[in-house]
Amino acid sequence: MTPACIIDEARLKDNARRMASVADTAGLTLRPHVKTLKSLEAAEIYAPLSSPITVSTLAEAQAFAQAGYTDILYAVGLTPNKLAVINRLLHQEIRLTVLIDSIAAAQMLATQADKLTATLHVAIEIDTDGHRAGVDAQSDDLLRIAAIIDGSATLSLSGVMAHAGASYGAFDNESRQHFAQQECDKSLLAAARLEDAGYSLSMISVGSTPTALSGITYEGVTELRAGVYATFDCVMAGLGVCQYNDIALSVLTSVTGRQADKGWVLIDAGWMALSRDTGTASQPLDCGYGLVCDENGTLLDGWYVQQTNQEHGIIVHRDGLIPDDSQFAYGTMLRILPIHACATAGQFNDYHVTTDNVHVEKIWQRINGW
Amino acid sequence: MTPACIIDEARLKDNARRMASVADTAGLTLRPHVKTLKSLEAAEIYAPLSSPITVSTLAEAQAFAQAGYTDILYAVGLTPNKLAVINRLLHQEIRLTVLIDSIAAAQMLATQADKLTATLHVAIEIDTDGHRAGVDAQSDDLLRIAAIIDGSATLSLSGVMAHAGASYGAFDNESRQHFAQQECDKSLLAAARLEDAGYSLSMISVGSTPTALSGITYEGVTELRAGVYATFDCVMAGLGVCQYNDIALSVLTSVTGRQADKGWVLIDAGWMALSRDTGTASQPLDCGYGLVCDENGTLLDGWYVQQTNQEHGIIVHRDGLIPDDSQFAYGTMLRILPIHACATAGQFNDYHVTTDNVHVEKIWQRINGW
Known part of the structure; x- marks a missing residue:
C-alpha cells in the first residue's frame, strides 16, 4: 500500500563500502551515525555490532544498547532532564559518551556525578566553522570545562568532537576539503591544548558526509563520523558528493x-x-x-x-x-x-x-x- | 524529557467549542478532520464518538472504526492498492465514504465492486479554486463518474466534496469569505447537476479552517469539515484566523x-x-x-x-x-x-x-x- 518507504539494499551496501574504504585508507575508526535510518536491521550493513556508533536520540541509544552495541556517542548537547535515562543506560555496562560545550553543562554534570552508577564519558564539542554549537578551540572555556569534568570520579574526559556542518553548503571538493581540514586542525588544536594541560584523550572525533568523502588524510584524529552517506539523497547529489x-x-x-x-x-x-x-x-x-x-x-x-x-x-x-x-x-x-x-x-x-x-x-x- | 509535544487541553476545548458553534449557527453537521492530532483521546474533545469524522489515512480510519466511530470520510483520492484495507473496514459495518475525481478511478472501483463485502459510499471531489485535486463542477466528467458509480450494486454515490485550500493564502476575512462562498457555490452547482440527472445525494461537504471560520451562511450544503482549528498554529494566527x-x-x-x-x-x-x-x-x-x-x-x-x-x-x-x-x-x-x-x-x-x-x-x- 502507498505511500511506503523503500530501501534499495544493494545501494545501501555499496554506500557502506565506500565510507568504510575511506576510513580504512585513512587508518581511522569509523563511528557511523545511525540517525538517518535508526534501524537495527539496516545498521547490520553499515554499523555492525562490533562498531562504535553515533546516535541522535536516547531512544536510539537505548535500542542499540539493548541490541548489544557497547560504544555509543550521543552527539547532541546533553540537557539536565536526560540524566535519568543516561543513568539507566550506564546500568547496561556500555561505554556511553555524552557531549557538552559549556561550563554550565559541565557544572550540571559535576553536581549530578555522584548519582551516576558507572563512569560516564564526556566529550567537549569544538566549534570549527561557526555553524552551530561548540566552544572555540582556543578559548579559556575549553580548559575550564575539562577541569570540571576531570574533578568528578564518575566522569571521564574522553576528548573532543567536531561536526563540519557548514560543508553542506560546499559545492566543489576543494571547498569540502577546506572544511574538512579546518575541522581536523581545530579539533587537533583543542586536543593539543588539553593534552598540554595534562589530560589524556582517547577521542578526537570529526566528520560529516561531505567532508568525510572529500579525500583529506585525517592525520592525528582518532575517528570519523558520518550518517547520511548510507542512503544519500538529493542534497548530497546536488553537492556532487554522490550520484x-x-x-x-x-x-x-x-x-x-x-x-x-x-x-x-x-x-x-x-x-x-x-x-x-x-x-x-x-x-x-x-x-x-x-x-x-x-x-x-x-x-x-x-x-x-x-x-x-x-x-x-x-x-x-x-x-x-x-x-x-x-x-x-x-x-x-x-x-x-x-x-x-x-x-x-x-x-x-x-x-x-x-x-x-x-x-x-x-x-x-x-x-x-x- | 525534552523534546516533547504538549497539548493545552483548555485551549483545545475552547477551539472545539468555537467551531461547534459555527456549525450550530449555520445548522450544519460538523465532520471534524482528525488528521492534525490523530488521537482517539484528543478526538473525545472535538469529535466525540457520535460524530462523523474525516481522516487522512486508512490507519486513522482503522483505529477510529475500531474505537466505534461509524461514519468516516477518507478524504484523499483513493488508489487501487488501498482496496484490500477498504474492504476490511467495510467488515466493521461502518459507513465509509471514499473520494474520487476521475473516470479512471470510477472505472477501477466499478471493476472491483463485486469484491466489496458491503456498500462503499463514494463522493466526487470538486475543484473549486484550482488548488489541488477535483473535477470542475461544470465538466462532463462529473456526470460520467456518477453514472459509473451508480452502475455498481455495492457502490453508492453519496455526493460531492470540496476543500478550499487556496484560503490558506487569504489574509483578510473578506477574501476568506470569497473562497468559502466559491467553495459552496461550486459544490452546490455540482450537486444540482447530479440531482438534475436523477441522483439523490446525502453529502454536500465543504470546509477548511480559514473558510469555516469566515462567517458565511453555508446555505444548501450538508456538512462542514475542518481540522487544524482544534489546535491552531502560527500559520492560522498569521492569517488572522486565531490569536x-x-x-x-x-x-x-x-x-x-x-x-x-x-x-x-x-x-x-x-x-x-x-x-x-x-x-x-x-x-x-x-x-x-x-x-x-x-x-x-x-x-x-x-x-x-x-x-x-x-x-x-x-x-x-x-x-x-x-x-x-x-x-x-x-x-x-x-x-x-x-x-x-x-x-x-x-x-x-x-x-x-x-x-x-x-x-x-x-x-x-x-x-x-x-
Whole structure:
C-alpha cells in the first residue's frame, strides 16, 4: 500500500563500502551515525555490532544498547532532564559518551556525578566553522570545562568532537576539503591544548558526509563520523558528493489523478511521507520535494514533486511537459527520491527492503521518538 | 524529557467549542478532520464518538472504526492498492465514504465492486479554486463518474466534496469569505447537476479552517469539515484566523547552550521535533520554525526559532537582542509554538496533556503511518 518507504539494499551496501574504504585508507575508526535510518536491521550493513556508533536520540541509544552495541556517542548537547535515562543506560555496562560545550553543562554534570552508577564519558564539542554549537578551540572555556569534568570520579574526559556542518553548503571538493581540514586542525588544536594541560584523550572525533568523502588524510584524529552517506539523497547529489543513482531510499507512491491543464500529476505522497524539507532550493538544481522515478527506481527525466500538502503531492515537469497516461495513468506507482533522507525516513515507522527493485523481501523497523 | 509535544487541553476545548458553534449557527453537521492530532483521546474533545469524522489515512480510519466511530470520510483520492484495507473496514459495518475525481478511478472501483463485502459510499471531489485535486463542477466528467458509480450494486454515490485550500493564502476575512462562498457555490452547482440527472445525494461537504471560520451562511450544503482549528498554529494566527494564545499545541524543549556573539540560543528541538514546515515564510511575520514561549506557555516577545538541524534548533531575537541567563540559562525549558500543527504533531508518537500549563496530567497516543 502507498505511500511506503523503500530501501534499495544493494545501494545501501555499496554506500557502506565506500565510507568504510575511506576510513580504512585513512587508518581511522569509523563511528557511523545511525540517525538517518535508526534501524537495527539496516545498521547490520553499515554499523555492525562490533562498531562504535553515533546516535541522535536516547531512544536510539537505548535500542542499540539493548541490541548489544557497547560504544555509543550521543552527539547532541546533553540537557539536565536526560540524566535519568543516561543513568539507566550506564546500568547496561556500555561505554556511553555524552557531549557538552559549556561550563554550565559541565557544572550540571559535576553536581549530578555522584548519582551516576558507572563512569560516564564526556566529550567537549569544538566549534570549527561557526555553524552551530561548540566552544572555540582556543578559548579559556575549553580548559575550564575539562577541569570540571576531570574533578568528578564518575566522569571521564574522553576528548573532543567536531561536526563540519557548514560543508553542506560546499559545492566543489576543494571547498569540502577546506572544511574538512579546518575541522581536523581545530579539533587537533583543542586536543593539543588539553593534552598540554595534562589530560589524556582517547577521542578526537570529526566528520560529516561531505567532508568525510572529500579525500583529506585525517592525520592525528582518532575517528570519523558520518550518517547520511548510507542512503544519500538529493542534497548530497546536488553537492556532487554522490550520484542520483546512489540514493538508496525512496518513497513509493501512487498516481491519484492529473490536472492536465496545469501539467500536474497528483500522488498520494505529501509532506507527511516526503517531509517538508526543501534543502535543494538553494542549490543550482531545485528538486522541490523529490525527484520522480518509475516503480522500479529509474529516474524519469525532468519530473519532480513541486508542491505538497499533508497527503497530496503535485508532480510537474521542469520544462512544462504535459503528463499523460503513458507514464502517469491513474494508479501507476512511482518512486520519489528524497531531498533529505534523514527527514524523509523520519516520517515512517518501517522500511520495505528490496534487492532487485521489483520485490520487497523484508521489512525493517525504525526507532522513532526521543 | 525534552523534546516533547504538549497539548493545552483548555485551549483545545475552547477551539472545539468555537467551531461547534459555527456549525450550530449555520445548522450544519460538523465532520471534524482528525488528521492534525490523530488521537482517539484528543478526538473525545472535538469529535466525540457520535460524530462523523474525516481522516487522512486508512490507519486513522482503522483505529477510529475500531474505537466505534461509524461514519468516516477518507478524504484523499483513493488508489487501487488501498482496496484490500477498504474492504476490511467495510467488515466493521461502518459507513465509509471514499473520494474520487476521475473516470479512471470510477472505472477501477466499478471493476472491483463485486469484491466489496458491503456498500462503499463514494463522493466526487470538486475543484473549486484550482488548488489541488477535483473535477470542475461544470465538466462532463462529473456526470460520467456518477453514472459509473451508480452502475455498481455495492457502490453508492453519496455526493460531492470540496476543500478550499487556496484560503490558506487569504489574509483578510473578506477574501476568506470569497473562497468559502466559491467553495459552496461550486459544490452546490455540482450537486444540482447530479440531482438534475436523477441522483439523490446525502453529502454536500465543504470546509477548511480559514473558510469555516469566515462567517458565511453555508446555505444548501450538508456538512462542514475542518481540522487544524482544534489546535491552531502560527500559520492560522498569521492569517488572522486565531490569536497566538489560542494555539493549543507546543513543543517543550531545553536550552543546550548559547553562542552569545551571534545572539543564538541552542535548543534540543530541531526539525525532527518541530518539522521542516516554514509556512509563515510567505506571511508578513515570518516565525521561522516556531515562536518561543517560556516553560508555562507565555510568549517571549520577539524570540523565534530561526534555524534547525535534525536535533538542534537555533533561537534568535527579531531585533538582535543578545540572549542571557535571565531567560535562556543552560537547561532552561521553553515551549515552541508550531508553524503548522499538523506537521509538528506528526513528528511525535504521543502528547503530554496539561490543563494548568504547569503539570502534565496524562499522555495521549497518536496514530502514525498509513
